[in-house]
Amino acid sequence: MRPPRECPSERLGARLKLCMLVNLLFFILIVFSLFRIQVLDHSRWSALADGQNTVVLEIEPGRGRIYDRNGYLVAGNESFARFSVYWPEVPADQASEVDRVAGLLSGAGFPVPLDRKPGYQVLADDVPYPVALEIMSQGSRMVNCAVLNRRVYPMGDVMMPVIGRCTPDNTEGLELQLNSVLQGVPGRTTLERSAWMGYSLQDIESESVPARDGLDVILTIDARFQAIAQEELEAAVIQAGAEWGAVVVVDPGNGDILAMASYPVRDENGAPARNNCVQSNHEPGSTFKAFTLAAGLSEGLVSLSDSFDVSRGWMEVSGVRIHDSHHIDSILSLTQVISLSSNVGTVMMARAIPDSILYNYCRDFGFGRATGVELPGELDGVLYPPSRWSGVSRANLAIGQEICVTPLQLAMAYSAIANGGILYGPRLVSATGSDGEWSHWNVFERGRVISPETAAQIRSILTTAVEEGTGTSAMIPGVRIAGKTGTAERLALGDNMYLSAFAGMVPAENPEIVAVVVIDQPSYAYRWGSTLAAPAFQRIVSRMLSSDPDMALSPQGSGEGMLASGWEAAR
Amino acid sequence: MSFRTTILLMLLAALLFNAVIQMGMKNYRLAMLVELHRMEQELDRLNRRVSEAEGAVARLENPQRLREIGAAMGLVPMPLSAFTLMEEE
Numbered sequence: 154m155r156p157p158r159e160c161p162s163e164r165l166g167a168r169l170k171l172c173m174l175v176n177l178l179f180f181i182l183i184v185f186s187l188f189r190i191q192v193l194d195h196s197r198w199s200a201l202a203d204g205q206n207t208v209v210l211e212i213e214p215g216r217g218r219i220y221d222r223n224g225y226l227v228a229g230n231e232s233f234a235r236f237s238v239y240w241p242e243v244p245a246d247q248a249s250e251v252d253r254v255a256g257l258l259s260g261a262g263f264p265v266p267l268d269r270k271p272g273y274q275v276l277a278d279d280v281p282y283p284v285a286l287e288i289m290s291q292g293s294r295m296v297n298c299a300v301l302n303r304r305v306y307p308m309g310d311v312m313m314p315v316i317g318r319c320t321p322d323n324t325e326g327l328e329l330q331l332n333s334v335l336q337g338v339p340g341r342t343t344l345e346r347s348a349w350m351g352y353s354l355q356d357i358e359s360e361s362v363p364a365r366d367g368l369d370v371i372l373t374i375d376a377r378f379q380a381i382a383q384e385e386l387e388a389a390v391i392q393a394g395a396e397w398g399a400v401v402v403v404d405p406g407n408g409d410i411l412a413m414a415s416y417p418v419r420d421e422n423g424a425p426a427r428n429n430c431v432q433s434n435h436e437p438g439s440t441f442k443a444f445t446l447a448a449g450l451s452e453g454l455v456s457l458s459d460s461f462d463v464s465r466g467w468m469e470v471s472g473v474r475i476h477d478s479h480h481i482d483s484i485l486s487l488t489q490v491i492s493l494s495s496n497v498g499t500v501m502m503a504r505a506i507p508d509s510i511l512y513n514y515c516r517d518f519g520f521g522r523a524t525g526v527e528l529p530g531e532l533d534g535v536l537y538p539p540s541r542w543s544g545v546s547r548a549n550l551a552i553g554q555e556i557c558v559t560p561l562q563l564a565m566a567y568s569a570i571a572n573g574g575i576l577y578g579p580r581l582v583s584a585t586g587s588d589g590e591w592s593h594w595n596v597f598e599r600g601r602v603i604s605p606e607t608a609a610q611i612r613s614i615l616t617t618a619v620e621e622g623t624g625t626s627a628m629i630p631g632v633r634i635a636g637k638t639g640t641a642e643r644l645a646l647g648d649n650m651y652l653s654a655f656a657g658m659v660p661a662e663n664p665e666i667v668a669v670v671v672i673d674q675p676s677y678a679y680r681w682g683s684t685l686a687a688p689a690f691q692r693i694v695s696r697m698l699s700s701d702p703d704m705a706l707s708p709q710g711s712g713e714g715m716l717a718s719g720w721e722a723a724r
Numbered sequence: 725m726s727f728r729t730t731i732l733l734m735l736l737a738a739l740l741f742n743a744v745i746q747m748g749m750k751n752y753r754l755a756m757l758v759e760l761h762r763m764e765q766e767l768d769r770l771n772r773r774v775s776e777a778e779g780a781v782a783r784l785e786n787p788q789r790l791r792e793i794g795a796a797m798g799l800v801p802m803p804l805s806a807f808t809l810m811e812e813e
Contacts, residue, residue, distance in 0.1 A: 215771075218778075226782035232772040282772055300772070307782030354757040355764075380787040700791075 207359070208344045214337030216304065217367030219316055219327070221376040222409075222583060227312045228319075228328070231305040234285030236276040237297045240269060250293035251276075257288045304328075308376060311383045314415035314428045315374055315528075315581070325425050327581065330529050331370060334585055340364030371584045371591065373409035378402055381696045382414035386670070389689040390416045393653075393675035399429035399560040400693060402668045405568035405658065407596045408577030410526070411666070413561075431524075431531040434557035435671060438641030439494045439623075439682065440656045441553030443570060445503055446491055447611055448514035451603045454505040457610065459487045461498040468497050471544025475500055475552070478640065488614045492622030494638060496552045503551030508539040511547060517602045518566040519576055520558055525597070526579040534558045553641060564669040567656045570612060571635075571664035573605040616661040627657055627687040629695045635661035636690070638682030643674065651680035655687040659694055668694055 190198055219228035236258060238251050255265040255276055261284050263277035276296065280288070289298050304319045306312060317326015324332055343359035355361065382400040390398040402412035415429040427433065449455035466480040477496050483489075490498030503511065515521065521536025535557035537546070542555075549555035558566075561579060569576040578597030586592050603611075615635035618624045623638045636657025643650035654671045658664035670686040670693070672679075679685040725733075783789070 215775075225785060225787075226778055229779045229782065230775045231779050232776065282776055286769065305779045307779055308786050308788070311788065354754070354761055377787040380791070384788070 206345060210342050210344055212340035212342060212364040213302070214339055214364040215366040216302070216319070216337065217335040217369045217585075217587070219335075219370045219372060221372050221374050221379075222411075223375065223377075224371075225376045227306065227308055227372070227374075227376060228316055229305050229307065230302050232282040232300050232302055233278075234280040234282060234289075235278045235299045235301060236263075236280065236285075236288070237273060237299070238276060238295060239273050239297070240271065243295045247293075247295050250295045254288065254293050254296045257291060261288065308380065310418045311380050312374070312376070313418050313425055314383075314430065315372070315379070315413050318425050323424070325529070326428065327370075327372075327528060330527050331582070331585075335367040335370065337367035338365040366587065368585045369587050370582055373404075373411065373580050373583045374413065375411050377700055378412040378697050379414065381700065382412040382693050383416070383418075385689055385693045385696070386414045386416050386672075389670075389685060390672055390675075393672060393679035393685050395653075395672045395676075395679070395685075396674035397429050397433065398670070398672040399433065400668065400670050400689075401430050401560050401564040402666060402693075402697070403564045403568050403579065405571035405577075405664050405667045408565065408568065408580050408598075409583070409596075410561075410579050410581050413581075427530070428528060429671070429673075430560045431526060431528050432559075433673070434532055434534055434559060435652050435654075435673060436556065436641035436643065437553040437558050437563055438639035438652060438654055439496075439553055440563060440567075440637050440639030440654050440669075441556065441558075442491055442494065442499050442551070443611055443615060443637055443656075444514060444518050444520075444566060445499055445506070445511065445551040446487075446614065447518070447570065447603050447607060448511050449502055449506050450607045450610055451514070452506070452510055454510075455487060455502050457487050459502070460484050461487075461490055461495070461501045463490070463495045463497040463501070466497065468500060470500060470548040473545045473548075475545075475548055488617050489622075491614045491637070492618035492624075494618070494623045499551050500548040503547055506547075506551075508542060508547055511550060512536075512539050514602070515550070515556070517576070517600075518569060519562055519599065520556065520566065524559075524561055524565055524579050526561060527581045531561075532559055534562055553639060554644075560669050560671045563654075563656055563671075564667055567658060567669065568667045569602050570608050570615075571658040571667050572608070574601050574603040574608045576600060576602045612658070612661060612664070615658075619657065619661075623683050624655065624657070624687050626683050627655055627691045629659070629691055629698070632659055632698065633661035634659050634694075635664070636687070638687050640680060640682045646674065649677060650674055651677075653680060653682045653685040655682050655690045657687075657690050657694070659698075666694065666697070 216230055218226060218230065221227050236254065243251060258265050258277045258280070261280070263280055265276045266274070282300065285298060285300065292298065306316070306318075313326070315327060317328045318324070319328040328335065340361075340363045342355055342361040345354050382402060386398045386400045389395075398416045400412065400414040401410065403410055413428070413430050415426070417426045420426045446455075462484045463477060464482045464484065466482075467474050467476045469475075475496055478494070481493060481495055485493065485495055485498050487502065489495075490502060515536055521534055523531045523533050525531075537555070539546075546555050565576065565579055576599040578599055580594065580596060582594050584591040584593045612635045615637055616633060618638070619627050619634045619636050624634075624636050627634055627636050627638075634657050636655060639652075639654035639656070641652040641654065643652055652671065652673045653675055654669070656667070656669045658667045668690055670690045672685050672689070675685050
């Protein structure tokens with residue numbers, strides 16, 4: 154028996170229900186998807202959409218400029234352009250456009266490589282900004298032009314010992330030490346891509362943070378003095394076949410560093426060499442006798458009326474013989490001991506000074522610890538405490554051996570003698586700021602080391618040392634100079650290794666400049682402080698005096714009068 | 725014209741007016757943004773030229789260069805022997 158046939162309307166109803174069920178499920182799926190996209194994953198899809206038509210751009214801040222004390226730019230910024238092309242994006246019929254720009258670049262003196270690389274290709278680099286602007290105005294959209302910044306140093310290598318360098322690969326010197334001040338803070342802005350004219354327009358509704366340029370820096374350095382010091386130092390080091398040299402010029406009134414020259418300026422690889430003013434230790438030799446004298450005079454342990462029999466030419470201390478470099482067959486006054494630089498006389502003087510007192514004065518003058526100047530890698534120097542001294546240590550220290558100092562430490566200590574006994578911390582940065590609003594950096598006074606009377610006595614003795622003693626080669630006509638030569642044996646480096654030094658101040662009565670010249674390992678003929686460092690000091694200081702209008706002296710016989718022993722009158 | 729038609733027409737006119745205002749404001753904003761973009765580019769160009777010029781001036785005023793030029797012209801500093809010191813009062 155055949156089963157009864159299903160009615161067509163019933164079959165249609167069942168199919169319709171199935172279809173509606175499928176539609177309902179599909180509708181629920183769509184609603185769920187919409188809910189997921191618009192509610193659950195809203196932030197993700199929204200960010201994706203924004204990312205497709207907006208670009209967040211980091212704005213590079215301008216690096217702060219560096220000026221010398223007179224407002225002369227010693228480190229600035231310059232723009233240059235790099236022209237490039239990405240060949241896969243260049244349609245075949247537009248290649249001639251690239252050739253046209255290449256022709257413009259070649260015409261401007263920037264030869265473009267003829268061979269085409271398959272991908273990205275730099276057409277010309279290091280194109281000066283004005284030239285790049287000219288080419289960009291006639292350029293093609295097929296060629297990219299990136300305008301980049303770089304650091305420029307208008308004085309070349311002359312300022313390098315002080316400010317170092319800032320390159321994409323490396324930052325050194327003051328540029329490194331003050332990087333946080335100079336570099337500024339990057340900004341951020343959102344650009345909306347536009348199909349019209351290829352603009353990327355700023356989205357003013359989005360949060361935009363402007364870049365904050367780095368602060369400008371004013372140094373205490375005088376660029377003219379720096380140029381003179383660097384030039385004369387280089388000449389002296391080359392003339393004497395020496396290893397390295399350093400010159401520090403300081404204003405003793407406040408510790409401002411006026412010049413800081415170091416040679417060599419670059420190492421074998423062309424990178425900035427170490428700054429010998431703060432990164433080289435050396436025995437100060439006889440230049441240190443001024444501080445032995447300061448300890449003795451301050452404590453009343455020696456006096457100007459004392460005399461010392463140095464006629465034997467040597468003396469024995471704890472089994473070690475200490476000689477005079479030049480035999481002096483005489484009895485010397487205290488002034489003559491220093492001015493003629495008698496080692497024996499100085500050691501005799503030091504016998505009256507207890508170890509702890511000599512050590513404390515050395516510490517008070519700033520030896521054995523970094524000065525805190527705004528430069529990286531400054532050395533402390535070497536000054537052992539009395540507990541580590543041998544029987545001959547006091548005698549050695551008195552004549553500037555068994556101690557290592559940096560040229561800057563020596564200059565600051567001599568500044569204390571020059572200014573009446575106050576030790577200042579060295580200052581390399583005078584102010585920071587921008588747009589005429591300057592924040593001045595403080596002068597750092599460490600404290601009084603010796604009395605003004607003692608300082609005056611020492612200056613008087615040092616003046617005799619220049620006028621009648623070992624420092625006559627530092628004399629400058631018309632100006633009185635106080636100073637001390639130094640010839641240190643570089644015992645750690647071997648026999649016949651010397652260091653020639655001179656520390657001086659000018660004018661002797663009321664010093665306004667203190668300069669220290671140190672030249673290491675000169676050839677044997679130039680080993681004395683009086684034959685190398687003192688003449689270099691004389692050349693440097695005389696050039697400074699005659700080149701600075703503030704320091705210029707009126708011509709003799711002009712009736713105008715002359716610069717006073719200080720320069721305040723001329724300022 | 726019936727009251728109902730009048731209301732509808734006014735509503736339509738308001739919508740149209742609003743659309744025109746909105747479009748005008750958007751166009752104005754776009755034009756201002758283009759101008760801002762152009763001026764920012766100009767400012768950037770001028771700032772770079774200022775830096776360029778400052779560097780060029782500093783190179784020209786380089787003390788070493790001035791001394792060399794002066795020496796070539798015979799303008800060397802006077803020797804200190806030509807000067808005397810006045811006593812400090």
